[in-house]
Amino acid sequence: MPNIKTNTKKSNSIEQVRYGCAIGAMHSAFAIPRVIPITHCGPGCADKQTSNIDFYNGFQGGGYGGASVVPSTNIHEKEVVFGGESRLRELIESSFKVLDADLFVVMTGCIPDTVGDDVGAVVSEFQDEGRPIVYAETGGFKGNNFIGHELVTEAIIDQYVGDYDGSKEKGLVNVWSLLPYHNTFWRGDLTEIKRILEGIGLKVNILFGHESAGVSEWKNIKKAQFNLVLSPWLGLKTAEHLKNKYGQPYLHIPTIPIGAKETSKFLRKVVDFAGIDKNKSEEFIKHEEKKYYEYLEDFSDFYAEYWWGLPAKFAIIGDSAYNLALTKFLVNQLGLIPAKAIVTENPPEKYRDSIRKEYKHIAEDVSLDVEFEEDSYIIHEKIRKTDFGHKPPIIFGTTWERDLAKELKGAIVEIGFPASYEVVISKSYVGYRGALTLLEKVYTTIVSASA
Template structure:
């Protein structure tokens, strides 16, 4: 959608510099205007080893606009290789270099021919947002870094995992970590490229995986399908990020069946996990059952991933009712009808309405007019704070822009994650008593 937007939930495609940044020792080189990185480097925990001020950038000026910026790019790559110590350099292009028609791919190819570890992705801001930019980076890695005619042998039990948008989703790290642990519990090894101790060695293992697991309603799916085409790595698309006992057990069963694991063993594991989970729930059941101020109805204003995951948890585990839900990351039209179906697939035939609206102001107008039959439970971003105050909602901020919380490596995924989610919700709810 290309209309004017207020209180938007995403950045432009060049924001995919954060996808590159979240792969250890992989450095983005920007062929872009001087302020692009400054505009896009908001997020949680991005003063990492390659902080945005470290990124080399051609800082395009009038001179390059008039005479072309290819020489400037060549010089910048050459010197970046001399000054900054990285394993792989990813040249990403912004609006201005693409409008003036620089052939960045050609410049990058000349380095690759010399055996330098440089690849290229086209990420002009006018072409899409940072969710799409993430896919374009993944595809550039698969096509330019992995697809060099090598033969790869499959490693039994190795699973490529793609889930949340790195550095943009505040919980991206914790989510991947939690998924890695869940897979380990059923005897699979997660191959993740983002975060601590992963990096190039894991990228190189991607074609060796037994299958790829995409845990997101749509993000990453097309990239994983590319792996299937190029390297014959099959893809298991599991749309729902599992939160809570019911959904996590379902997830473990489905993955076990797909990977042809010993299902009885998984059932045993699930029984143990659920038993411990309900030990905690039992101890705090009086809070969940007998406080009279917790909301009955809720709205999630986030991306499709959380809209679906938290709706499923709150309905299927906690017995709440969904008001309208919002997936605001400009979900590509081709995925929307499938995603709508996911919101109809809940217990007792309960269904939720999902909106793909991208304008925050419009969403807030709808929330103000809706009847939540009590205090609304509103799960969103910093943008929802104002409407939360106006509607006296129980408000929990979980998505970008996240201004009033610090999330380091926690997650709402799995059995443990759901308990953390309940802690966070009730830490808001219980403030009504104080």
């Protein structure tokens, strides 16, 4: 992982980065089954993105079309001087011959975007032949991989899904939520989100991960009754685009639900918006809550006996989606006190006030001033100056916070990029089932730390 050292808060460098650049959204492409990105960039760009975002982040693996599979032009000085269009054309042609994919997504790095390669013209040659390929200009100066994600989704929608003025299918929803691969637990989380939405009677285009049907599901986006944006801000731009393109309304729910209280509230909001059968949804909610609280009752014996060894305050450092969701769960379900919350993915300014408002209503009697910071040097200084009371804190963060947790004699739960001490296959922390897994993780960590 990059580790650029800084000595003062005034430095323009960022120590221990917490996101990739825009081309890192190649992960959003190969998170769709049987989709393969083609990267038009300098040597090492694609490898650095995958080694950081999908390897040293839960060791997730690249799946069918990621990691070492990704074709790259690996352009050098020749392409900088004379342009890299012919090199890209050659690579695309070779990729169609060698690789079996339902869709290719060409993504650009800083060099071709700077020298002015007409990538759109090259890709359109293949599109005119009816080949399944799109492109997105994702040079690093466009932003980080969160910004690149929405560039990729819009490229697929506009260039592959296409126009549509037909009827909509009632009960069909497109879900825009966690950033694939960057969110360490995205696969399991999207599986749980799809499960609970189907449980209340919806048909779900989950779009990414093993529960997605791949490009056929993306082709079906245009037929959905509505779009669900389940995150503080990521996906809003895409939902607005779909509203303009297909006339689809969207429901924005900023807090990803964790635990019975938030999940049941979330599902009821969706039911009201979709106008589907409330009897079926309430039956499902009642069943899920019953199972959830039965497990929680078993857990209560530990919680009652071990209360003296549990932390009272926590700090949370991570992207806004998990940051907000976990903060609400930890406060409302476990009674922990939030001492510091720091959002790290550099969300666009226009969304920050709405994110701040969410932290003002964590609970009826709990309000929190969230902070936005990317630099780990500054983040760690803020945590060191935080008052955690007389008990050691628990820190929800990343691998970058492990040494800090030891310094503060606290416990660490890795909940985001980079997570180098987690091996993640299908783990989920959201919904009814994920909350139970989260409780197991939190208190196993606390007990182990006190041993």
